[in-house]
Amino acid sequence: MSRLVLLGPPGAGKGTQAKRLAARLDVPAISTGDIFRANVAQGTELGTTAKEYMDAGKYVPDTVTNAMVRDRLAQPDAAGGFILDGYPRTTDQVRELDDMLAEAGTALTAVLELTADTDELVRRLTLRAGAEGRSDDAEGVVRTRQEVYLEQTAPLVQVYSDRGLLRSVDGLGSIDDVTSRLVAALGDDAPAAGLADAG
Template sequence: MTRLLLIGPPGAGKGTQAVRLADAYGIPAISTGDIFRSNVKNGTELGKQAKAFIDAGDNVPDSLTNALIRDRLAQDDAKDGFLLDGYPRTIDQVRELDEFLASRETALDAVVEITADIDEVVARLGKRALEQGRSDDTEQVVRHRLDVYREQTAPLVDVYSERKVLVKVDGIGDIDEVTERITAGLASRGIGPRDAA
């Protein structure tokens, strides 16, 4: 039963690492970005509301995000553990998640902060925009998203550091190396992959 949260700036490699870690630890990866993009693609009401925020590089409002995450965490595959990617992003969302987990008499086991150089992030996301045709990865939007991250999400690092659940990992380098850094950091806190259990 492993409950993890990945945080870090856009383009730090959270999505890639989330998939790898979810597989290694036998838990579902829950990405707000993927959920929003799926809703946008399928033209749902939530998707229409979210699209304007996403295209501008702004975070989707807490009210929409909280409802979506509560619903997702209540599903059967997440009751024995999960990996959150992209939520919470704000202190208010931390409180919402705390309340939800407390109602289930549980808490996060670890919070992995993936760090990355800003110019490296801009370059990565520019490449991804070309490869995937994503409207939310122009340089102007990326730099705005990084500013929003610094203002709203970076304070979460302090919160989780005070709770002594933070594992800080350098996200620059080979994907396998970054995965190894994360699993080593988690192992140092007694959290091992499914196969090691």
Template structure:
């Protein structure tokens, strides 16, 4: 049974590694992006509220995000473990996640941090933007996203480092190589 977070900068391969880890460990991968999209699609009260912010290009407030994550972490499929991607992103969200877990008699086992050099990430994201035809992902936007990630994440990582549960893995390289580094760091055998 594993309960873990995966964090890393944009372009570090979090989504890819989350699905591979989920499959290998037999735990559900939960992405806050997926939670948002599901709530918006189903027009839940939280989804309707979140959509207002998303449509305006604003961050969805912690109160809405926390409520969505709280609801998702009470579903039956997380009792045997989960991998949470995209949450928490702020110190307040760390406190909220602690509260959610405590209320459900759950603990967090590990925080996996994928690391990568910013210049490599810029190259990777620019290449991805060209392939996907995403003209909005230019170098200025990408560097801004990376700056935001570093600002937000340092405080989150430091809180989990104080608990001794952060494991860092280099996210640069072939997908299979990164997966094997992750599994080795998590001490998962075939």
């Protein structure tokens, strides 16, 4: 059973890798970003609020995010494991996640951190902004997001390292190569079935 958190700065490829790992491990990839964007597209009240924060390169308030993640982890498909992408982002959210898992009588299996050079990430994201017209990927916003990540989220790396859960993986290179590194980092925590094709 795999209960994983995937950490890494914006643009490091967390979404892509979460989906690939989820397929191999047969668990859901739970992305707060996807849920926020779906609400933005649908014009919901949550979406309107979330868009204001996202367009400024800031995080959606914890109260909204925590409730959403708690509900999602309670769904039947997450009972056998999950990969969290985009949560937790702060030490306060780490405590919230600890409480959620403790209530369910479970705990995290591992925390995977994708590492990548900041300038390369800014280049990647500004290229994507031009291709997709995403207002949250303009260069100034991208740099703000990187700064916010370092300020608020990077301390999580230390927390999970102290718990012996952290495995850091180079996030640059081909998608297949990065997936292979993540699977290798999981080692004995990854079930053999379905992983033979990891590359």
